[in-house]
Amino acid sequence: MAGKKTKLRKVVVIGTGFVGTSYAYALLNQGVVNELVLIDLDKEKAEGEARDLNHGMAFGNPMRIKAGDYEECHNADLVVITAGANQRPGETRLDLVSKNAKIFKGIINKVMDVDFQGIFLVATNPVDILTQLTREISGLPEERVIGSGTILDTARFRYLLGEHFEVDPRNVHAYIMGEHGDSELPVWSHVQIGGVPISKYAGITDFDQNEEMKAIFENVRDAAYHIIKRKGATYYGIGLGLVRLTRAILNNENAIVTVSAYLDGQYGLDDIYIGVPAILNENGVREIIELNLNDLEKDQLRNSADLLKEMVDVGRKAIQ
Numbered sequence: 441m442a443g444k445k446t447k448l449r450k451v452v453v454i455g456t457g458f459v460g461t462s463y464a465y466a467l468l469n470q471g472v473v474n475e476l477v478l479i480d481l482d483k484e485k486a487e488g489e490a491r492d493l494n495h496g497m498a499f500g501n502p503m504r505i506k507a508g509d510y511e512e513c514h515n516a517d518l519v520v521i522t523a524g525a526n527q528r529p530g531e532t533r534l535d536l537v538s539k540n541a542k543i544f545k546g547i548i549n550k551v552m553d554v555d556f557q558g559i560f561l562v563a564t565n566p567v568d569i570l571t572q573l574t575r576e577i578s579g580l581p582e583e584r585v586i587g588s589g590t591i592l593d594t595a596r597f598r599y600l601l602g603e604h605f606e607v608d609p610r611n612v613h614a615y616i617m618g619e620h621g622d623s624e625l626p627v628w629s630h631v632q633i634g635g636v637p638i639s640k641y642a643g644i645t646d647f648d649q650n651e652e653m654k655a656i657f658e659n660v661r662d663a664a665y666h667i668i669k670r671k672g673a674t675y676y677g678i679g680l681g682l683v684r685l686t687r688a689i690l691n692n693e694n695a696i697v698t699v700s701a702y703l704d705g706q707y708g709l710d711d712i713y714i715g716v717p718a719i720l721n722e723n724g725v726r727e728i729i730e731l732n733l734n735d736l737e738k739d740q741l742r743n744s745a746d747l748l749k750e751m752v753d754v755g756r757k758a759i760q
């Protein structure tokens with residue numbers, strides 16, 4: 441029967457460690473793509489992961505999964521990068537910058553060598569800095585280079601607020617902005633529960649002084665440390681977050697999500713990738729949502745951006 445040809449949706453994931461394979465597993469369960477190619481420095485690992493995932497196909501969603509090489513990026517819609525070192529207990533994300541910047545230089549050059557025309561989605565830490573370096577190395581337009589940014593932190597914030605107020609986290613609207621890391625900020629001025637501002641819902645006005653609210657934010661900010669101390673790495677949350685972003689992009693959803701996106705004057709910041717709410721669609725970042733932040737939030741965002749700018753320079757020097 442002649443019919444409308446459906447567009448193939450091909451994703452390549454580079455790095456098949458904890459994060460890359462959690463993403464692949466979540467993709468298989470949610471049926472977002474037609475083809476998934478796994479690339480890793482350790483080719484045997486990528487091959488083993490592809491076989492294992494394929495053996496779940498009868499219970500998941502039909503798609504092609506295989507291990508491959510960089511030429512697969514030529515016609516990919518999306519290249520997701522999860523390759524590189526992760527934090528050891530006590531290490532910050534920023535401690536990884538030089539090591540992972542060098543790994544990224546090699547990876548991005550190999551992807552661009554095969555004339556990649558799609559969108560990069562970066563998860564490797566420090567994610568804001570590696571996203572900026574990905575853009576600089578690849579030369580792609582900024583809207584087509586995206587970092588997972590604070591998508592996970594925002595999900596953690598919504599989850600903890602939902603637990604505290606006994607409301608489904610899907611009905612909690614809240615953002616974490618800034619660095620995906622220790623300098624991030626909770627945007628208390630825009631938290632809403634079912635459309636009701638949190639100050640009205642909870643009867644609290646000074647969130648930064650309230651012990652319970654402070655503890656919620658600290659648990660968000662320090663979540664990775666708490667998990668890494670207990671199990672060595674975090675991966676399920678970000679795996680699902682990356683699928684959320686994949687859907688927003690490949691389904692042309694125009695979804696508002698917090699990602700690391702390029703600022704060119706928004707929030708008074710220039711030439712920086714940082715976590716902000718943005719509208720994502722098949723072209724990448726369509727638009728940055730500019731919230732009316734209060735003075736404290738503006739200061740916190742600027743401090744976070746200043747720190748990231750310094751670390752971008754460290755990353756640039758490492759790959760000169």
Ligand SMILES: NC(=O)C1=CN([C@@H]2O[C@H](COP(=O)(O)OP(=O)(O)OC[C@H]3O[C@@H](n4cnc5c(N)ncnc54)[C@H](O)[C@@H]3O)[C@@H](O)[C@H]2O)C=CC1
Nearest residue numbers: 455456457458459480481523524525526563564565673678
């Ligand atoms: N953005 C976020 O919210 C999150 C980011 N992460 C970050 O994701 C990254 C990956 O973490 P894990 O999967 O736990 O690490 P992992 O060590 O389990 O996996 C990393 C993989 O990268 C591969 N790799 C290393 N160099 C490579 C190269 N040049 N080319 C191709 N593959 C290469 C390794 O062989 C390994 O399979 C880390 O930087 C981690 O901090 C982790 C959790 C959340």
Ligand SMILES: CC(=O)C(=O)O
Nearest residue numbers: 533565592663664674
């Ligand atoms: C490791 C990391 O970046 C996280 O879990 O937030």
